[in-house]
Amino acid sequence: MSAETEIKAAPHGDYVGAKVGMWLFLVTEVLLFGGMFLLYSVFRSKYPQDFHEAAKELSVALGAANTVILLTSSLTMALSIGYLRSGKKKPSVLFQTATILLGFAFLVNKYFEWGAKIQHGLYPDSPELLALPKGEILFYGLYYVMTGLHGLHVIVGMIILSVLLVFTSKDIVNGHSFIKLENGGLYWHLVDLIWIYLFPLFYLIT
Amino acid sequence: MSAGYQAPKSFLDNHGKSSGAAAWILSTDHKRIGILYLCSMLTFFSVAVVIGLLMRIELIAAGKTIMEAKTYNAFFTVHGMIMIFLFIIPGIPAAFGNFIMPIQIGAKDVAFPRLNLLSWWLYISGGLIAVLSLFTGGGAPDTGWTFYAPYSIRTGTNVSLAVFAAFVLGFSSILTGLNFVTTIHRMRAPGMTWFRMPLFPWSLYATGWVQIVATPVLAITLLLLIFERSFGVGFFDPAKGGDPILFEHLFWIYSHPAVYIMILPAMGVISEIVPVFARKGIFGYKAIVLSSLSIAGVGYLVWGHHMFTSGMSDTSRWIFSLLTFIVAVPSGVKVFNWVSSLYKGSIDVRPPFLYVMAFIFLFSIGGLTGLINGALSTNIHIHGTYFIVGHFHYVMFGGTGIAFFGALHFWFPKMFGRMYSEKIARVAVALLFIGLNTLYFPMLVLGWQGMPRRYYDYLPQFQPLNVISTIGSWIVAAALIIMFTNLIRSLFKGEKAAGNPWDGTTLEWTVSSPPPHENFEEGPVITHGPYQRT
Ligand code: HEM
Ligand SMILES: [Cu+2]
Numbered sequence: 001m002s003a004e005t006e007i008k009a010a011p012h013g014d015y016v017g018a019k020v021g022m023w024l025f026l027v028t029e030v031l032l033f034g035g036m037f038l039l040y041s042v043f044r045s046k047y048p049q050d051f052h053e054a055a056k057e058l059s060v061a062l063g064a065a066n067t068v069i070l071l072t073s074s075l076t077m078a079l080s081i082g083y084l085r086s087g088k089k090k091p092s093v094l095f096q097t098a099t100i101l102l103g104f105a106f107l108v109n110k111y112f113e114w115g116a117k118i119q120h121g122l123y124p125d126s127p128e129l130l131a132l133p134k135g136e137i138l139f140y141g142l143y144y145v146m147t148g149l150h151g152l153h154v155i156v157g158m159i160i161l162s163v164l165l166v167f168t169s170k171d172i173v174n175g176h177s178f179i180k181l182e183n184g185g186l187y188w189h190l191v192d193l194i195w196i197y198l199f200p201l202f203y204l205i206t
Numbered sequence: 207m208s209a210g211y212q213a214p215k216s217f218l219d220n221h222g223k224s225s226g227a228a229a230w231i232l233s234t235d236h237k238r239i240g241i242l243y244l245c246s247m248l249t250f251f252s253v254a255v256v257i258g259l260l261m262r263i264e265l266i267a268a269g270k271t272i273m274e275a276k277t278y279n280a281f282f283t284v285h286g287m288i289m290i291f292l293f294i295i296p297g298i299p300a301a302f303g304n305f306i307m308p309i310q311i312g313a314k315d316v317a318f319p320r321l322n323l324l325s326w327w328l329y330i331s332g333g334l335i336a337v338l339s340l341f342t343g344g345g346a347p348d349t350g351w352t353f354y355a356p357y358s359i360r361t362g363t364n365v366s367l368a369v370f371a372a373f374v375l376g377f378s379s380i381l382t383g384l385n386f387v388t389t390i391h392r393m394r395a396p397g398m399t400w401f402r403m404p405l406f407p408w409s410l411y412a413t414g415w416v417q418i419v420a421t422p423v424l425a426i427t428l429l430l431l432i433f434e435r436s437f438g439v440g441f442f443d444p445a446k447g448g449d450p451i452l453f454e455h456l457f458w459i460y461s462h463p464a465v466y467i468m469i470l471p472a473m474g475v476i477s478e479i480v481p482v483f484a485r486k487g488i489f490g491y492k493a494i495v496l497s498s499l500s501i502a503g504v505g506y507l508v509w510g511h512h513m514f515t516s517g518m519s520d521t522s523r524w525i526f527s528l529l530t531f532i533v534a535v536p537s538g539v540k541v542f543n544w545v546s547s548l549y550k551g552s553i554d555v556r557p558p559f560l561y562v563m564a565f566i567f568l569f570s571i572g573g574l575t576g577l578i579n580g581a582l583s584t585n586i587h588i589h590g591t592y593f594i595v596g597h598f599h600y601v602m603f604g605g606t607g608i609a610f611f612g613a614l615h616f617w618f619p620k621m622f623g624r625m626y627s628e629k630i631a632r633v634a635v636a637l638l639f640i641g642l643n644t645l646y647f648p649m650l651v652l653g654w655q656g657m658p659r660r661y662y663d664y665l666p667q668f669q670p671l672n673v674i675s676t677i678g679s680w681i682v683a684a685a686l687i688i689m690f691t692n693l694i695r696s697l698f699k700g701e702k703a704a705g706n707p708w709d710g711t712t713l714e715w716t717v718s719s720p721p722p723h724e725n726f727e728e729g730p731v732i733t734h735g736p737y738q739r740t
Contacts, residue, residue: 014317014392014393016392017317017388017391017392017393020317020387020388020391020392021317021318021321021384021385021388024384024387024388024418025384027418027419028380028384028418028419028421028422029422031419031422031423032422032423032425032426033426034422034423034426035422035423035426035427035430035456035459036426038456039430039441039452039456042449042452043441043447043448046447047447124433124437124438124439124440125437125438125439125440130446133447134446134447135447137440137446137447138440138441138446138447138448141439141440141441141446141448144437144439145430145433145439149429
């Protein structure tokens with residue numbers, strides 16, 4: 001009841017409201033990928049053997065490296081928020097930069113991974129791919145679309161974090177007003193979380 | 207208004223630094239954004255109505271009348287796309303929700319005013335991209351607004367750009383929903399508990415959740431369609447192991463809940479107008495609230511009723527059919543509640559109330575024909591016929607469209623501070639009611655007799671009813687012209703409206719017309735339910 005009767009502050013100052021908004025947005029992101037996970041499960045149950053064969057072709061090492069990179073970046077993200085909240089701007093800036101760089105490292109890794117596949121002629125609609133069994137065609141289709149869409153989210157996340165970095169260094173985001181950074185962090189964790197599902201689905205369960 | 211009382215400056219007077227058009231298209235005031243939406247939506251609506259009228263002229267006689275088959279295909283696609291994505295989905299929430307809801311809950315604005323403005327910009331960009339798609343690439347899309355694979359992947363028309371436009375519009379819709387849900391959670395006035403909240407915000411709350419939960423599925427579906435067209439990935443192509451039926455599933459997983467995005471706010475509007483003109487509280491307030499919430503909860507599970515003939519197991523078909531019947535119950539609950547609210551009321555039959563009566567009648571036809579669609583055996587008979595076209599026009603135009611215009615007549619004095627001619631408004635709504643039935647009832651019969659939808663031609667025996675239907679479209683057009691002329695004229699010449707011209711009880715009627723810049727001079731404190739008369 002007290003929450004209902006409390007007098008509402010100016011909209012921009014509503015910390016909880018900003019959080020609610022962000023979480024709702026994350027719901028939409030999960031559902032966006034949900035559509036893809038749905039396709040994955042339909043196709044996987046239709047062609048279990050082909051998926052099994054195709055997954056062997058992916059490099060677990062590269063995938064694992066990227067998993068480590070992203071998990072570390074989530075850590076640095078959380079640290080940067082922790083420092084900012086306790087008013088320590090410098091380490092916060094440092095860890096934000098580290099997060100962006102780790103995101104970049106993830107993309108570089110991804111670039112080489114995709115590059116190698118494309119070199120081998122394995123990309124949507126390629127003659128080599130179309131010569132494979134149907135389930136493998138779909139596996140690679142899913143692989144490109146899902147990791148591609150995820151990569152796009154990494155890029156968006158890096159752009160958001162870069163803006164926040166500027167905000168932090170200009171003290172627009174600071175020890176008293178850190179909701180923007182927290183929300184940026186939530187977004188970054190979500191991108192991380194989606195990868196945590198993509199990694200086993202494509203690389204581990206063969 | 208008592209003498210000597212100086213009304214506060216209204217939101218229509220400029221406040222910020224910018225002036226002219228910039229003071230509107232850059233404004234984060236929810237009221238201005240609501241009006242921006244209203245104007246842009248009505249513009250798109252008018253275009254789509256003209257396309258509809260042209261289609262009806264084509265159908266006045268069998269064979270080619272005024273256009274080629276291909277043009278007709280492009281016409282129903284563009285008509286459907288505009289009506290769905292640019293008019294009826296943003297519809298009531300974006301225009302009236304934006305303007306009225308924050309005032310009704312006693313707030314100064316929505317939770318994220320800048321995001322709100324961004325939604326409008328996305329909306330207008332999506333609209334312009336859609337228009338662009340008609341004149342570039344392979345020309346206007348010809349797939350129907352449903353973009354079914356495999357045709358949508360193979361056609362040379364500009365499907366990719368049109369679909370991208372729908373994607374952008376979906377984003378706009380998500381942001382509006384997210385904004386409203388947060389606003390309603392966080393910004394209700396002191397004392398406004400959940401069950402003291404008026405029913406229109408309640409309906410927007412339920413709608414907001416549907417927008418948040420369903421629209422992302424549309425987004426991914428449309429993206430996949432673009433990927434298919436650009437890269438040939440193969441998800442919907444049997445030659446590559448994919449399955450076109452999956453597209454239908456994904457599409458309807460969004461597009462069935464989307465019908466609740468269309469109808470729930472309309473029901474919210476009706477729930478506001480009824481108690482005002484019945485001069486008594488609403489019957490079954492909580493039942494109406496719960497029915498909105500349960501529609502928003504169960505509505506995701508019935509999409510399969512659009513696909514009974516697409517190839518599905520019998521088990522899934524009867525489950526989808528059963529669930530469809532169950533989800534119809536809450537809508538029925540609402541209709542009964544409105545009608546019961548009128549019982550022993552001292553009803554004041556003013557123009558907004560006439561829209562309510564038209565709504566209840568037309569929506570009931572739409573809803574009941576929906577049950578005919580939802581029953582397995584009858585569905586096989588009417589699938590893909592004009593029965594469907596009749597059904598959804600009854601729901602969308604007879605239901606949501608009428609509620610939209612009802613809301614416009616109800617809140618017009620509040621929004622613009624002017625009254626329109628009630629006499630002309632009555633003529634318009636009567637004509638609209640007659641026109642809609644003349645236009646769409648023959649379609650139900652034609653469909654029952656087997657006339658398929660989405661053709662520019664038909665067998666000769668279908669002509670008489672088609673002629674009647676086309677005449678109906680002219681009556682509708684006349685009604686719309688009369689209605690808009692009346693409203694536009696009164697924008698300039700109408701009498702000044704008082705703060706509470708209809709004797710309403712909710713908060714928007716406690717502020718001046720048009721409302722001041724930040725809605726309330728003094729933040730309201732709520733001590734009783736929304737429809738209580740003192
Ligand atoms: C004067 C008003 C209107 C007229 C004359 C009209 C007429 C038509 C006609 C002739 C068709 C094509 C039927 C076919 O060949 O299958 C059609 C389709 C459609 N209309 Fe309307 N209509 C009007 C208003 C509306 C409104 C207000 C809405 C929704 C808010 C709407 C939504 C649709 C949709 C979704 C389709 C299906 C398009 C498709 O098959 O892909 N219409 N309309
Ligand atoms: Cu449906």
